[in-house]
Amino acid sequence: MKKAMTVCCVVAVLLICGAALGDTIRMKNGSVIKGKVVSFSQGEFTVVIETGSGRSRAILNVSDIDEIQFDDAQSGDGRSVSISPRIDSASGPSGQGSQPEIKQQRAPQTDKADEREMAEVKTEARVPNVRSVVISVPAREDWVSTGLRIRRGQRIRISASGQITLSKGERTGPDGVNSDDRDKLMPDRPTGALVAVVGDDNDDFIFIGKEAEFVAKRDGILFLNINASDLKDNSGAFTAQIQVELSGAQPR
Structure with missing residues (x-):
């Protein structure tokens, strides 16, 4: 009642x-x-x-x-x-x-x-039909699932905020910092930045930083992570707002 x-x-x-x-x-x-x-x-x-x-x-x-x-x-x-x-x-x-x-x-x-x-x-x-979620991405957690199942051809927009502390004591926002880390997920991108991937069976990583928009190339769950090789001593978390256009999926 x-x-x-x-x-x-x-x-x-x-x-x-x-x-x-x-x-x-x-x-x-x-x-x-x-x-x-x-x-x-x-x-x-x-x-x-x-x-x-x-x-x-x-x-x-x-x-x-x-x-x-x-x-x-x-x-x-x-x-x-x-x-x-x-x-x-x-x-x-x-x-x-x-x-x-x-x-x-x-x-x-x-x-x-x-x-x-x-x-x-x-x-x-x-106005396009959009599915939106807001999630926390802890700096010490490896590949955080957004719970969103993406279809190839869908347009995804992600904006992030917050501060994290890396294992070397460096503080950064979602755009990352210029710090040496040869084993990070995307070697040519700033350390500690927010990155994404669609599916759990590929290394086609997507740089997000503070804000990014992209079209999915495959089907799969959307995951978020920190661009760093050593996560266990990190602290803090980013907050990510994710918008997925539901009308953009391509037929299989």
């Missing part, structure tokens, strides 16, 4: 905030995603996200979300709605007891130009 009430509450808030834009989605791993929540179905939110190459549609599982703040800039009362899903500690394996906390707060006023720009987002026919 509580679970049903939770879904009803979420859907009701989405209906109230249908014209919202600039929504803030806070993930449980600490990442923050900016976009527009457009729907909720079967435990997943669909969010329109602005990217460097245009707009894309991301699908976020409710279990990965800590809080969503809806910025209802077009409403007359200028308020925003915030939902914080919280799990009752008494809940059993059935998952019952989830109850959202709903807050209301004053949002900043917007001018007419902002409202016109927000209205343009409603042209969603050109």
Whole structure:
């Protein structure tokens, strides 16, 4: 019963905030995603996200979300709605007891130009269908699975943030540092940088760094790793946001 009430509450808030834009989605791993929540179905939110190459549609599982703040800039009362899903500690394996906390707060006023720009987002026919996940990539863990099964021809975008410390004591972000490591996965790329591979049976590594976009050349699970030969003494982790265009797969 509580679970049903939770879904009803979420859907009701989405209906109230249908014209919202600039929504803030806070993930449980600490990442923050900016976009527009457009729907909720079967435990997943669909969010329109602005990217460097245009707009894309991301699908976020409710279990990965800590809080969503809806910025209802077009409403007359200028308020925003915030939902914080919280799990009752008494809940059993059935998952019952989830109850959202709903807050209301004053949002900043917007001018007419902002409202016109927000209205343009409603042209969603050109927005590609995208699967989006946010994962942590520990610096001492070898090949972290994203859980995403990639099809040949799909376009993948990955952006990363965070700091790690390498075994020699060097600190670096996802772009890596110029440090001697002849046995690293990609010898011609910076040490400690974020790299990827599709499938677990090949060495066709892909340099990601802080941000990269590529088209998959084969089918397989997408894995992420640190470009270094010795991982056991590393510390810290990168946070990677991954977007996969679902419509780009080529038939086998």
